[in-house]
Amino acid sequence: MEFNQRSIISIRDFSREEIEFVVGKALEVKQGRWHDALSGKVLASLFFEPSTRTRLSFDAAMVSMGGRVVGFADAGVSSTKKGESLADTIRTVTGYCDVIAMRHPVEGAARLASEVAGVPVINAGDGANQHPTQTFLDLFTIHEEFGRLDGLKVGMLGDLKYGRTVHSLAKALSLFEVEQVFISPPSLRMPEGIIEELRQGGTAFQEVEEIDQVQGALDVLYVTRIQKERFADFQEYERVAGAYRLGHRELSALGGQCRVMHPLPRVDEIKPEVDSGGNAIYFRQAHNGIPTRQALLGLVTGTIS
Ligand code: CP
Numbered sequence: 001m002e003f004n005q006r007s008i009i010s011i012r013d014f015s016r017e018e019i020e021f022v023v024g025k026a027l028e029v030k031q032g033r034w035h036d037a038l039s040g041k042v043l044a045s046l047f048f049e050p051s052t053r054t055r056l057s058f059d060a061a062m063v064s065m066g067g068r069v070v071g072f073a074d075a076g077v078s079s080t081k082k083g084e085s086l087a088d089t090i091r092t093v094t095g096y097c098d099v100i101a102m103r104h105p106v107e108g109a110a111r112l113a114s115e116v117a118g119v120p121v122i123n124a125g126d127g128a129n130q131h132p133t134q135t136f137l138d139l140f141t142i143h144e145e146f147g148r149l150d151g152l153k154v155g156m157l158g159d160l161k162y163g164r165t166v167h168s169l170a171k172a173l174s175l176f177e178v179e180q181v182f183i184s185p186p187s188l189r190m191p192e193g194i195i196e197e198l199r200q201g202g203t204a205f206q207e208v209e210e211i212d213q214v215q216g217a218l219d220v221l222y223v224t225r226i227q228k229e230r231f232a233d234f235q236e237y238e239r240v241a242g243a244y245r246l247g248h249r250e251l252s253a254l255g256g257q258c259r260v261m262h263p264l265p266r267v268d269e270i271k272p273e274v275d276s277g278g279n280a281i282y283f284r285q286a287h288n289g290i291p292t293r294q295a296l297l298g299l300v301t302g303t304i305s
Pocket of ligand 1: 050051052053054055125134263264265
């Protein structure tokens with residue numbers, strides 16, 4: 001399976017076999033294999049948008065395997081502020097590193113960057129579009145929990161319109177035998193393009209507005225934040241803010257056993273009472289960003305195979 005020098009832009013670029021391969025490599029990394037695999041490698045971490053988990057876990061992944069990190073966490077301290085184009089920034093940074101991880105507010109920015117870069121580019125989120133490394137770590141976490149990706153029923157709750165993590169996840173899960181349930185207000189439904197793709201691919205799915213309308217038990221409920229920063233109209237945001245607050249009562253309606261995931265950060269969509277119960281796996285999910293990103297960094301730089 002060829003990953004050396006490959007950019008990671010969209011989960012759509014990966015087959016089921018390739019996803020299983022990455023999940024397997026992340027498991028090897030978590031089990032202690034590939035120690036120091038990134039020794040001597042440099043990551044350029046270019047974050048034009050805020051981040052806690054993605055940026056810090058990329059940094060920690062690199063450093064803890066012997067690599068180094070350069071970059072910025074705020075576009076305001078880069079020459080973007082002086083009017084430099086993204087393409088020129090990437091052409092320049094290419095000469096300073098072995099791999100680039102980039103988050104940018106514009107959809108398609110990562111693809112553009114990969115076309116002008118001389119090193120692999122890893123998309124750390126482009127607007128409301130894609131967040132493929134989040135999806136790899138989500139799939140790794142589900143696999144860790146159930147020992148498989150097939151034969152599950154996965155619900156996604158909240159802002160399915162602007163939430164890039166659920167766009168990538170829905171597409172990835174459609175490669176497996178997974179029934180998907182989308183729970184959102186009508187104005188925040190999964191985009192029609194994705195729904196149509198699932199329909200054409202024969203994926204089993206249902207769309208509902210309320211948690212109580214979900215038929216049968218879920219194995220996983222993937223909760224998302226209402227993406228305030230992506231609304232053009234603040235009044236529209238206020239109409240849907242606080243639409244869902246997951247607590248013990250709602251979990252009982254979903255069968256009581258389902259694992260609760262969330263890409264984080266959360267605002268108020270999961271009540272703190274869920275944190276300490278056996279359902280919550282969202283902090284373990286966030287920690288799985290380390291082995292998953294270590295595996296991806298090693299694969300694209302050719303130090304893990
Ligand atoms: N899950 C995620 O992308 O979190 P950050 O925005 O903190 O990176």
